[in-house]
């Protein structure tokens with residue numbers, strides 16, 4: 611029987627599985643923790659020019675915070691992880707603590723709606739967290755195998771974080787950027803509906819999303835900001851006029867596949883990721899006002915949730931996913947994060963339900979049956 615890369619994962623390693631291939635990287639010779647994204651790109655390119663290979667890791671939500679990028683000495687590529695059985699990957703006993711409480715999250719959304727009325731803010735993404743304390747240790751190999759089995763159309767990621775013993779685990783559906791030679795692709799997501807309980811309800815939810823002006827507005831902010839960030843790098847930029855539907859096992863999204871050709875082949879995947887980050891899919895618009903609203907309303911530090919996670923090689927090729935549908939995982943705890951874009955027309959109770967649906971991505975993927 612072939613062994614999947616999820617079976618070879620060891621704590622502290624970096625796993626990045628996509629529908630096309632999987633990467634397992636380990637035993638770092640260097641850790642780069644630069645705060646400035648331009649300086650980070652230069653340091654990573656210099657290190658890759660010296661040692662070759664690839665650099666892997668994560669950028670935090672706060673793009674003035676320290677990145678955590680590693681130069682591994684052991685790198686293994688494989689084809690996509692084959693869908694296996696998705697199994698209960700966590701010990702049975704657990705205690706769940708939401709932060710903020712659901713009613714408080716609804717109050718924060720209501721406050722965000724009043725900030726939108728001032729006209730200085732067009733969109734803000736507000737998140738909440740669930741802390742889950744487990745009665746036994748997490749088996750990361752089973753967690754990753756189980757997530758990959760469920761998440762065959764998205765990314766299954768594990769990356770070590772700067773705090774020893776903490777791993778960011780993500781089942782992200784969102785491609786921030788992939789660069790191959792001078793071509794690149796980005797596929798922002800914004801605008802969501804939970805999946806239905808049966809095919810009829812599911813189809814109706816998808817149609818409601820396609821017809822929702824509020825969700826199209828929420829999506830447009832992201833596409834416009836990405837176009838503005840990418841344009842200076844491009845010889846060609848192709849942007850579909852309207853978004854299409856994308857489904858994950860728990861959520862429907864509006865998605866736009868943006869493609870382009872770089873004017874300067876020296877621009878790397880990491881430089882593009884840093885130029886795009888944080889998009890209004892995870893922060894809001896305008897960025898500085900949204901960042902201020904998040905600092906004012908959210909009561910926790912996002913850390914690397916809504917950051918970016920991926921790899922870049924010496925030629926500048928690479929792939930970076932948006933770090934959403936994610937949790938900070940320790941030996942006996944998980945901290946899950948989920949956010950929703952708030953625009954004019956958002957309803958607090960529906961945004962709460964949307965974040966609950968987003969939590970289910972990881973919960974179901976890990977085999978945890980929780981009604982939120």
Ligand SMILES: C=C(O[C@H]1C=CC=C(C(=O)O)[C@@H]1O)C(=O)O
Pocket residue numbers: 735737784799800801802863890891892934935947948949950951968
């Ligand atoms: C911020 C998250 O999702 C983003 C990505 C897709 C759709 C989103 C939305 O509809 O609000 C969010 O912008 C999250 O999953 O925590």
